[in-house]
Amino acid sequence: MTPQLLAIVMAVVLLLAVIVLLRSYVLPEKYAVIWILAAIAAIVLSAWPGLLAAVSAFFGISSPINLLFVGGFFVVILLLMQVTLELARTRDELRRAIQKIALEQEEQSRSDD
Amino acid sequence: MKVLVAVPALNEGAVLAQVLESLSTVQPLADVVVIDDGSRDATARIAAQAGARVISHAINLGVGAAMGTAFKYAARAGYDAVVQFDGDGQHRPEHIGDLVAALGDADVVIGSRYAQSGTYKSSAARRGVQRLIARVASAYARTRLTDATSGFRIAGPRAVAVFAEYYPAEWLGDTVESIVLATRQGLRVRELPVGMNERAGGVPSQSVFRATLYTGRILFILGLATIRSVPPQVRDARRRNVAKESA
Numbered sequence: 001m002t003p004q005l006l007a008i009v010m011a012v013v014l015l016l017a018v019i020v021l022l023r024s025y026v027l028p029e030k031y032a033v034i035w036i037l038a039a040i041a042a043i044v045l046s047a048w049p050g051l052l053a054a055v056s057a058f059f060g061i062s063s064p065i066n067l068l069f070v071g072g073f074f075v076v077i078l079l080l081m082q083v084t085l086e087l088a089r090t091r092d093e094l095r096r097a098i099q100k101i102a103l104e105q106e107e108q109s110r111s112d113d
Numbered sequence: 114m115k116v117l118v119a120v121p122a123l124n125e126g127a128v129l130a131q132v133l134e135s136l137s138t139v140q141p142l143a144d145v146v147v148i149d150d151g152s153r154d155a156t157a158r159i160a161a162q163a164g165a166r167v168i169s170h171a172i173n174l175g176v177g178a179a180m181g182t183a184f185k186y187a188a189r190a191g192y193d194a195v196v197q198f199d200g201d202g203q204h205r206p207e208h209i210g211d212l213v214a215a216l217g218d219a220d221v222v223i224g225s226r227y228a229q230s231g232t233y234k235s236s237a238a239r240r241g242v243q244r245l246i247a248r249v250a251s252a253y254a255r256t257r258l259t260d261a262t263s264g265f266r267i268a269g270p271r272a273v274a275v276f277a278e279y280y281p282a283e284w285l286g287d288t289v290e291s292i293v294l295a296t297r298q299g300l301r302v303r304e305l306p307v308g309m310n311e312r313a314g315g316v317p318s319q320s321v322f323r324a325t326l327y328t329g330r331i332l333f334i335l336g337l338a339t340i341r342s343v344p345p346q347v348r349d350a351r352r353r354n355v356a357k358e359s360a
Contacts, residue, residue: 019340022337022340022341023340023341023342024342024345025341025342025344025345028283029283029286029333029334029337030283030284032337033333093172096171096172097171097172099171100171101171
């Protein structure tokens, strides 16, 4: 077994996991695109190592693996940023929803008297 | 047949009173529900003053979620059919009767602007996009649909039962994903030619970027629908019904 084969298998497993989660309505469509793209990128990069080497040469990076680390790190930071923003928005919406319920309950208890 | 007209509305305060007044000529406003989807203007107050029922979302959840709320309300209140009717004055109340009549041989009827040589004006690019979407959606529904993204539609008793359990809430999902969902559940979908007005309020999104995003999104939803199974909520509901019947 070559390391390349292992990488391809892992990337395919990632893609299959995304598809299964999408299929069963667990993974929302909103985030599906980015995960499908990530899985496909992983498959392409593992199946075609020459691509990474070529892109590295273009940027003048002597060791292709460094491009993978830098690129992967960048993508992960962006994803993390998106998740943070999403979490902030969700917290804000949750707060507004709870405040509205609380106000309406108060109104109702007054009209019950 | 007890029919509910559901008006999903987001900041439609400027035109809503007029829309409800025109609706009242064909439908008692007590059987009209305005789903105020987190508006920042007086939408809810205007709707209540006009005499319609009002359900307000605490935050903006989108048209799909608003209609989801409407279907849940309809199922609770014992309505047989739900008409989706936009709050921006685009749809014409006189066609509601036609939609109800068309339920005789269908479970979901979609009012189409393009089915007939109508007077509705739209750009060539927009028409091309609509044609592409129509072709794919028609293949799914196994019937001719020329205006699959139309927001003027009616759901009959069997469709209300399904949609009350699950209605696609993500962006544009309510338009085409609901059609695929209905077809998958063995419901019959068809279209009916209707005339529409130019929008009274709001500007339609016309930029090339928006249009591309819109088309890509719809084709993505339709593609996704091919691999998707039944929503868990619908499956559970069906299981409950089977259990009830066998008991």
